[in-house]
Amino acid sequence: MVNFMYMSRLTDSLRRAPAMSTLVRNKVDGWLAQALPGRCVFCLAALPSEHPWCEACFTELPWNLPACPVCAEPQPGAARGRRCGHCLRRPPAFDRAWVPLYYDAEVASLVQRFKFDASPRAGRVLLELMVVGLPPAARSWPEALVPVPLHPRRARERGFDQARWLAARLGRELGRPLARAQRERDTRTQRGLDRGERRRNLRGAFGLPAGLPRRVALVDDVMTTGATFDTLAMACRQAGAEEVQAWAVARTPPGRH
Template identity: 70%
Template sequence: MAGELPQFTRLRGWLRPLWHGIDRGLRQALPGRCGFCLAPAVQERPWCQACFEALPWNLPACPSCAEPQPSGSLAGRRCGHCLTRPPAFIRARVPLRYEDEVVRLVQRFKFHASPRAGNVLLELLELGLPPEALTWPEALIPVPLHPRRARERGFDQADWLARRLAARHGLRLAYAVRRQHTRSQRGLDRAERYRNLRDGFEVRGSLPPRVALLDDVMTTGATLDALAQACLAAGASEVEAWAVARTPLLIE
């Protein structure tokens, strides 16, 4: 899959941001074209078959936290982190790894508010969830941004995904709030991420027994774990964690 056309791979200086801007516009403006390479898309899908098959699918992965596992690992075997410290959610469903074209797609969605990129991510998530998963939750909760960060960014990507997923599948939406403006998780190791988010969320009101949480990218699982704890405190019996992509071991 090509992020740029070959003749533009060596652009430097002012030409490079100009091409990137044109490239983003083309990707968002051409219906019927692949959201990755601009080739003709598969009917009713925003990708071509070649790009779809080349995506970094999250297999094998830990069934508990969806952490990507080395090639050849036994399917269905929990990772060492989950054996020593099980998360508050009962399982994680994350179909893709945060690599290659998925990184670029998420960044266009998250930092440039690209609706085309968002729709591609939403459809990939739907395809990656087994049919029974989409009928399991009695409430769907997007991972909330702190209001200050939402104002700074001007876009809440998890809420955008959750609203559309709920509308498509008749799911009830519920909401949580961040108790404080924690520092960014970026650059923190696993232990620091868990400490940074301890008691970081609150769910106002009571929740039904089965709840699914939704985010765009899952890194160590610390954010979703903290939110799952808040859901259990609000009456949920079982919580699942859903995300589009999971960071590989080497990125953490």
């Protein structure tokens, strides 16, 4: 009989090991999926439903509520349902954002394994969380999905394009085509930059061929300040889109940019 408590602790320690290679991490993921079918991805409890999580873990995830109705930045309770100060001072080029979770705790761990270790198991869980977190009206809204593009050099270095992976599978789930944007120049990393610096760093970074559908949704794994989505939304409007939404799995809480 499998000792599930032991397996949970062992799996968590393996995933946190800094020296573990991508290959080993993915083998651990694959082995767990085969050895422990029908178990919650977070606590390994038995699952009564088709989702890869139990109800208790799902409820305890860091949900991004309440949030600004335009950019999805987390809001204090007193500001519930109102535009945040950033959107009042400088409205973004996208019309609204859907970002169901905080980039924190178990969600941050899943994103890191997905983005930097190319874990398909983590990617599948994030994809399901994204679909569940989108209201039905949002899921049926776009005419095309536009993944936030990596520069080709960075994609080669990383060996994995997480936004394209998510958008391709989300498009199949929703029955929507992909429209591909191009990274026109290799911008420096956004880490450590404030909101204004991020916008300046990305100026003119994206291009798309003309003829986009009227309604498009931009797709990425994490939304930090929204500067990348803002710049890409401008390029989409120049290519013919009239309405643009920004979709991501998780939003970085204020103060952690």
